[in-house]
Amino acid sequence: MIRDSYPITAYDVGAVKSDPTGVGVYVRDLGFALAGQRGQAIRFIGARPDGPMADRAATLMRSRLHQLWVQTQANADARKVDADLVHYTNAVAPLRSTLPFVLTVQDLSLLRYPHYHPPPRLAAVPVMLAAIHRARRVLVPSRATADELMKFMRLQARRISIIELAPAATSLHADQMPASLLDRWAVEPGGYVLSVATLEPRKNLRRLISAFERFSPRHPHLRLVLMGGKGWRTRTIDEALGVSPVRNRIVTTGYVTDDERQALLQHCAVFAYVSLYEGYGLPIVEAMAAGAPVVTSNASSMPEAAGGAAVLVDPRRVAAIVAGLQEAWQNRDQLIEAGRRRVSVLTWGRVAHETGTVYDEVVARNGRD
Numbered sequence: 001m002i003r004d005s006y007p008i009t010a011y012d013v014g015a016v017k018s019d020p021t022g023v024g025v026y027v028r029d030l031g032f033a034l035a036g037q038r039g040q041a042i043r044f045i046g047a048r049p050d051g052p053m054a055d056r057a058a059t060l061m062r063s064r065l066h067q068l069w070v071q072t073q074a075n076a077d078a079r080k081v082d083a084d085l086v087h088y089t090n091a092v093a094p095l096r097s098t099l100p101f102v103l104t105v106q107d108l109s110l111l112r113y114p115h116y117h118p119p120p121r122l123a124a125v126p127v128m129l130a131a132i133h134r135a136r137r138v139l140v141p142s143r144a145t146a147d148e149l150m151k152f153m154r155l156q157a158r159r160i161s162i163i164e165l166a167p168a169a170t171s172l173h174a175d176q177m178p179a180s181l182l183d184r185w186a187v188e189p190g191g192y193v194l195s196v197a198t199l200e201p202r203k204n205l206r207r208l209i210s211a212f213e214r215f216s217p218r219h220p221h222l223r224l225v226l227m228g229g230k231g232w233r234t235r236t237i238d239e240a241l242g243v244s245p246v247r248n249r250i251v252t253t254g255y256v257t258d259d260e261r262q263a264l265l266q267h268c269a270v271f272a273y274v275s276l277y278e279g280y281g282l283p284i285v286e287a288m289a290a291g292a293p294v295v296t297s298n299a300s301s302m303p304e305a306a307g308g309a310a311v312l313v314d315p316r317r318v319a320a321i322v323a324g325l326q327e328a329w330q331n332r333d334q335l336i337e338a339g340r341r342r343v344s345v346l347t348w349g350r351v352a353h354e355t356g357t358v359y360d361e362v363v364a365r366n367g368r369d
Contacts, residue, residue, distance in 0.1 A: 064141065079098070309339045
């Protein structure tokens with residue numbers, strides 16, 4: 001039930017592009033869930049004019065760059081909607097903010113692993129550091145990220161709220177693979193290992209390709225499907241694909257629609273997410289929700305996301321990834337059942353409720369958390 005006494009919260013939706021991934025999916029799904037629970041107390045600000053939040057937003061982004069909007073327009077937009085509080089959802093906030101704010105930080109990869117990012121993105125580091133120290137509360141998706149904030153940023157535990165994420169909402173539950181996917185990529189239900197990741201170094205796709213090359217002789221009918229758009233520094237991935245002896249069995253899809261993504265998740269033989277570092281690993285729980293057996297990394301936050309329902313491997317050892325793929329293949333039914341139990345408690349309604357509780361606490365303390 002929607003109450004009238006919620007604080008008015010300006011909610012930053014600038015990260016939601018027309019084809020959202022990662023942070024954009026988090027911001028979109030949490031925003032809709034918050035609006036469902038809190039009604040007009042949630043005011044979307046900074047929507048991209050061509051994005052999916054534009055028709056529900058109180059203000060639009062006048063710049064193409066989220067960073068520029070944050071520094072030049074966000075505070076005025078929040079004041080325009082009479083906000084008591086602002087939620088900046090992508091790790092940065094205005095250097096000059098006249099309103100109290102909470103901040104979502106998915107991970108500290110910009111600080112800990114700058115080589116995983118294109119140089120222009122590193123310009124956000126000083127702004128991110130300032131935002132973390134000035135936020136009334138910092139929201140993180142995992143204990144791993146919370147521990148990093150306390151260790152590397154000296155942030156007090158009371159200023160951090162761990163709110164675990166949930167699988168993206170979807171209406172598609174297809175018993176059969178859509179014919180469009182069969183025709184476009186020549187994949188058969190149960191006939192492929194699937195990865196969902198932007199093509200960039202941190203996602204460790206070069207080692208996954210090597211692991212598939214070793215795994216594939218025992219499973220000559222299987223393909224490897226790399227689902228995701230191109231990121232940066234893709235040269236090593238392109239080179240690995242170019243020299244792969246099983247290149248004709250590897251499919252790169254580029255960005256896909258939500259329905260296509262869900263169909264590929266539902267019908268894969270094994271889902272492999274062997275990233276080197278994540279703040280949570282949302283594709284892990286999305287794959288479990290779709291009924292896929294999961295292999296993921298034993299690094300950073302990914303064991304937390306897996307929740308004991310996936311095969312964990314050392315992502316830096318190709319042999320370990322091969323063994324993990326084989327284990328998931330052999331124990332497919334048990335992993336699918338474990339995954340479904342794992343995600344049964346993960347909903348965006350719960351994420352919104354816990355996030356809203358933080359809003360209430362911060363405002364009740366008059367912005368002094």
